[in-house]
Amino acid sequence: MGRDFTDVSMAVVRRLPKYHRYLKDLLDKEVYRISSRELSRLIGFTASQIRQDLNCFGGFGQQGYGYNVEELYNEIGKILGLNKIYSTVIIGAGNLGQAIANYPHFVKYGFKLYGLFDSNPKLIGMKIRDINIYDVDAIESFVEKNQIEIGIICTPKEVAQDIADKLTNAGVKGIWNFAPLDIKVPDDVIVENVHLSESLFILSYLLHEKEALEAAKRK
Amino acid sequence: MGRDFTDVSMAVVRRLPKYHRYLKDLLDKEVYRISSRELSRLIGFTASQIRQDLNCFGGFGQQGYGYNVEELYNEIGKILGLNKIYSTVIIGAGNLGQAIANYPHFVKYGFKLYGLFDSNPKLIGMKIRDINIYDVDAIESFVEKNQIEIGIICTPKEVAQDIADKLTNAGVKGIWNFAPLDIKVPDDVIVENVHLSESLFILSYLLHEKEALEAAKRK
């Protein structure tokens, strides 16, 4: 059980969550059947790409009919590993750490938060959604004892690599990193980055470019 | 002035912030000169790709020498529009909105925050870094009066499209969207999304896939 999709390209994988989201929206609207053509109109990928993408994981559709929305939603959820529960900790209990702890999607899709960690004495001992904020020095023993699988780094840049080292030493399998740097980890640990500033800079680039274009046109 | 880079592919553009970040690190370490080969080793792109990317915007290097780190850093900053000041507002003054308001990179690279907006009476009237939290009903007039260019959406999914409509009606040129949906805006407005759950789901996928692979190997 659990097929091996190692041959699927990351380009395809990065589109999966979007399919999952749109299928959920359709279900909420009580749409139970959809063709690649209709889905294409909603989601903005070509119908051809949608069929190619889905076929990487199996034949979920039916000729002449299309796709069963509920089935496809559930299958993609399984492929994404959302049927499992992952044990997590958040390091850095400031605004960002708290935002994630309270993020509805985070709670809803099987990510169980066991604790938050911070170095600020004012935060240590507090609770977020009934979950304790512990002293950051306790990370390693806590992760080992509770068999934490995912560490979420919401600390400043300066301490992020040190935290990553502690997390991987203690046995986490994956890191969700919000600090603006590329952390180094052993080969068997998976890192997924959210680089907020990169996203912001791209917005800045596009705005700046558009202005330049309009200025050029005005002449 | 301000050259036209419309022919540059988004694949290249999305790498620019990473160059910018690594060049900053080099400058901080007082490295003033670097070849594409050395940069390749640090950043993980091929040397060939680095030279191709940079040449989309001009010949910043010098044969036999490499690139001047400071010059290249400044040039990429300009290309990204970081030499300008953008006027911004944040809608949704919860943890996420506050996290962004306090994000060092945000403040440092020319994004000036004029106000936060929320519907929660407990938050309205408070201040974050000396910046007021206003009633969300005041958005449109505030954006018009202060000529706000960027709106940052940190609200729940349910109200995000409505907020986006108000922002674009009032004249913002770009939206940085953190709500987990694809908002619809007029053609001339630029949207950059940060879909946290998509990032998290990809981490989940990769962990799940790795487990399946290891389980298969054990047999």
Place this chain on the structure above:
DNA sequence: TAGATTGTTAATCGATTAACAATC
């Protein structure tokens, strides 16, 4: 000058799109 390294063209690789036979 000799060595190093860019800028740039050409070759390769991978991802997207088009087309259509299979089939519900």
Place this chain on the structure above:
DNA sequence: TAGATTGTTAATCGATTAACAATC
């Protein structure tokens, strides 16, 4: 059965990598 739409192969497009002449 006829119509619709998938699954899948083949064609196209774009992005990455390799190679090397230009030149500092």
